[in-house]
Amino acid sequence: MPERKIIHVDMDAFYASIEERENPELKGKPVIVGGTVEGRGVVSAANYEARKYGLHSAMPMVRAVRLCPQVIRLRSNMQLYAEVSRQIREIFFRYTPVVQPLALDEAFLDVTSSEKLFGSAEKVGMQIKQAIKDELKLVASVGVAPNKFVAKIASDVNKPNGFVVVEQNNIQSFLDPLPVSRLWGAGKATVAVFDRMGIRSIAQLRHQPVDWLVSRFGKFGEHLWQLANGIDERDVVVDSQAKSISNETTFSQDIANRDVLEATLLHLTEQVAWRLRKAGLKGRTVQVKLRYPDFRLITRAHTMVESTDNTNILWSVTRDLLHRNWQGRPAIRLVGMGVSGLQSENDQPQQADLFAKQNARLSALDRISDNINARFGPSTLHRGRATKSTTE
Numbered sequence: 566m567p568e569r570k571i572i573h574v575d576m577d578a579f580y581a582s583i584e585e586r587e588n589p590e591l592k593g594k595p596v597i598v599g600g601t602v603e604g605r606g607v608v609s610a611a612n613y614e615a616r617k618y619g620l621h622s623a624m625p626m627v628r629a630v631r632l633c634p635q636v637i638r639l640r641s642n643m644q645l646y647a648e649v650s651r652q653i654r655e656i657f658f659r660y661t662p663v664v665q666p667l668a669l670d671e672a673f674l675d676v677t678s679s680e681k682l683f684g685s686a687e688k689v690g691m692q693i694k695q696a697i698k699d700e701l702k703l704v705a706s707v708g709v710a711p712n713k714f715v716a717k718i719a720s721d722v723n724k725p726n727g728f729v730v731v732e733q734n735n736i737q738s739f740l741d742p743l744p745v746s747r748l749w750g751a752g753k754a755t756v757a758v759f760d761r762m763g764i765r766s767i768a769q770l771r772h773q774p775v776d777w778l779v780s781r782f783g784k785f786g787e788h789l790w791q792l793a794n795g796i797d798e799r800d801v802v803v804d805s806q807a808k809s810i811s812n813e814t815t816f817s818q819d820i821a822n823r824d825v826l827e828a829t830l831l832h833l834t835e836q837v838a839w840r841l842r843k844a845g846l847k848g849r850t851v852q853v854k855l856r857y858p859d860f861r862l863i864t865r866a867h868t869m870v871e872s873t874d875n876t877n878i879l880w881s882v883t884r885d886l887l888h889r890n891w892q893g894r895p896a897i898r899l900v901g902m903g904v905s906g907l908q909s910e911n912d913q914p915q916q917a918d919l920f921a922k923q924n925a926r927l928s929a930l931d932r933i934s935d936n937i938n939a940r941f942g943p944s945t946l947h948r949g950r951a952t953k954s955t956t957e
Contacts, residue, residue, distance in 0.1 A: 568733055570686035571801060572674040573708045573716035574693060576653070577725040579670035581612035583649055584639050586702050595636045600626055600828070607825050609641050609832065613725060623816055623825050646670075647839055649701065656696045660689050665801045668812055668836055671720075673713055675801035687730045694728060714797035715739070718747055736795035741768035748792045750785065752815060752898040754858035767793045785860050804844035811852070811903025812836050819858050819896035826887060826900060833902040834883050838876040846907045847872035851879055853886040854901035862899075865890045872908055879904065 576582070580598040585591045595615035600606015608629050611620040618633035629636060650669035657664045660683055663675035676689050683689050690707045697705045706727035708719025715736055719729040722743075731739045740747075745767060746756045764770050770778075771793035778786030791797070804810055812833045820826060830853070841847060852866040865886050873879065883902050891897070 567677055569675065569711050570677045570680065571710055571713055571716045572676055572686060572690045572693070573710075573713070573720040574653075574657070574672055574674065574690075574697075575706050575708075575717075575720045575724075576670040576697075577704045577706055578610060578612045579703075580610035580641065580646055581615075582703055583646060584642075585612065587645075591637060595620070595633050596639065597626075597629055597636055598639050598641050600640075607828050609828075621817055623820060623829065625822070625825070643835055649703070651843070652701060653697060653703075653705075656693060656700070659696075660693065663801050663803060665803060665807075666840055669839075673716065673801045690730070691728065711736070712795070712797040713799050713801065714749065714792055715795055717749075718743070737768075737771075740793065740795055741766065741771075743767050745770050745789075745793075748789050750815070750856070750899070751789060752856075752858070753818065754898065755782075755789075755860065782860055785862075804840050805846065807844075808907065809852075809903050809905035810837055810840050810844070810846070810848070810907070811854075811901060813854060813899060813901025815856075815899045816897070819898050820900075821893060821896035823893065826891070826897060827884060829900055830883050830887060830902055831880055833900070834880045835876055837902060837904055838874055838879050841874040841904060841907075845909055847874045848904035848908075849873075849906035850904065851882040851886065852901075852903045852905060853883055853890070854899070854903070855891060855897055856899035857895050858898050859895070863890065866905075868906065872906065 581596050584596060584598060593614065595618060596612045597608045597610065597615050597620055599609040606626040608620060608622055608624045608626060610622060615633060615636055620629045620633055620636065626638065646669055654664060654666070657672060657674055661674050661676050661679045665673040667673065676686050679689060680686060686709050690709045694705050694707045697703055704726050706720045706724045708716040708729050710716040710719050710731040711733045715731050719731050720727060723729055744765060745751050745759050747767065759765065759770065764773065770789065775787060775790045778790050782789065814829060814833065849872045850866050850868045852864060854862065854864050856862045867882050867886055869882065
């Protein structure tokens with residue numbers, strides 16, 4: 566069996582970079598995208614100039630303005646960002662059909678079977694990076710590796726404008742010097758526990774007995790041990806073949822602000838709904854994931870009467886799950902949203918009732934929202950709460 570070749574592409578400061586492309590006068594100035602100060606909005610994206618002042622996603626807009634009074638604030642334009650994401654994905658499909666989006670701004674590609682046609686995975690990764698720059702005037706960071714975890718870390722270590730290749734025999738030499746915070750799911754609380762134990766690097770962690778990590782952290786401990794040893798057997802799964810479609814984000818600091826959590830979940834819901842529609846799928850079960858600082862992870866789900874790909878319906882269920890399962894304490898480290906019970910929209914039963922008519926009307930609005938920017942250029946259409954989205 567040939568060695569897998571996985572590419573992870575992650576756009577640099579995606580939303581803010583698109584805004585800079587649309588308005589070149591913004592370049593060199595601190596720019597944030599998100600909600601309004603008056604509406605208790607939060608930052609959804611910050612360009613690298615703004616990050617110099619400590620601004621970052623999920624930060625309340627009021628605090629961002631206080632830290633950097635000269636910052637330029639822009640409303641989120643999800644329709645434009647989704648259209649650019651579609652254009653990026655079209656570039657991916659030139660090289661492989663095996664593309665797994667994680668969000669509008671990042672995706673995994675399995676190019677194992679593409680090397681005979683297009684050359685090495687390294688060459689493919691560089692061609693994709695160059696095409697995004699030449700055709701869309703945007704910058705992507707790219708990681709190439711034998712598995713998804715290492716590829717994702719590789720795309721991140723030299724941001725912005727990074728390009729890192731990790732071969733199978735170099736996985737440990739690449740991972741070992743990195744801090745344990747690089748491991749998926751290892752947030753501040755986890756890192757603090759390891760720090761008290763004198764475990765600060767991935768090398769130090771991987772030399773710990775896996776049984777001890779399991780006794781201390783449960784299944785999460787085994788997960789960390791496997792990642793520290795460069796083990797990740799997950800396949801790249803395209804949306805049309807997936808059993809579920811989901812998205813999640815890990816906050817840079819624990820969040821106990823309901824507005825921030827709602828804004829983040831709405832943003833995730835918008836992206837999941839968009840991916841459903843692009844894949845021609847609808848789902849019945851909505852799932853919300855919450856990880857707490859003490860490593861506890863809870864997942865709550867609700868199964869609807871009918872399958873849907875409608876953003877408003879999915880958001881209503883998602884928000885209700887959050888409200889019923891989180892009362893403001895403790896703070897949240899990670900939040901995720903997903904849809905399962907997927908069916909092709911062609912397989913959906915036809916129901917001529919009042920709810921079916923209402924759903925059809927909402928779906929028509931979604932289709933208009935998805936297509937208007939592609940037909941007429943940048944759109945100002947967005948859901949009111951979407952100006953508070955918080956992940957990039």
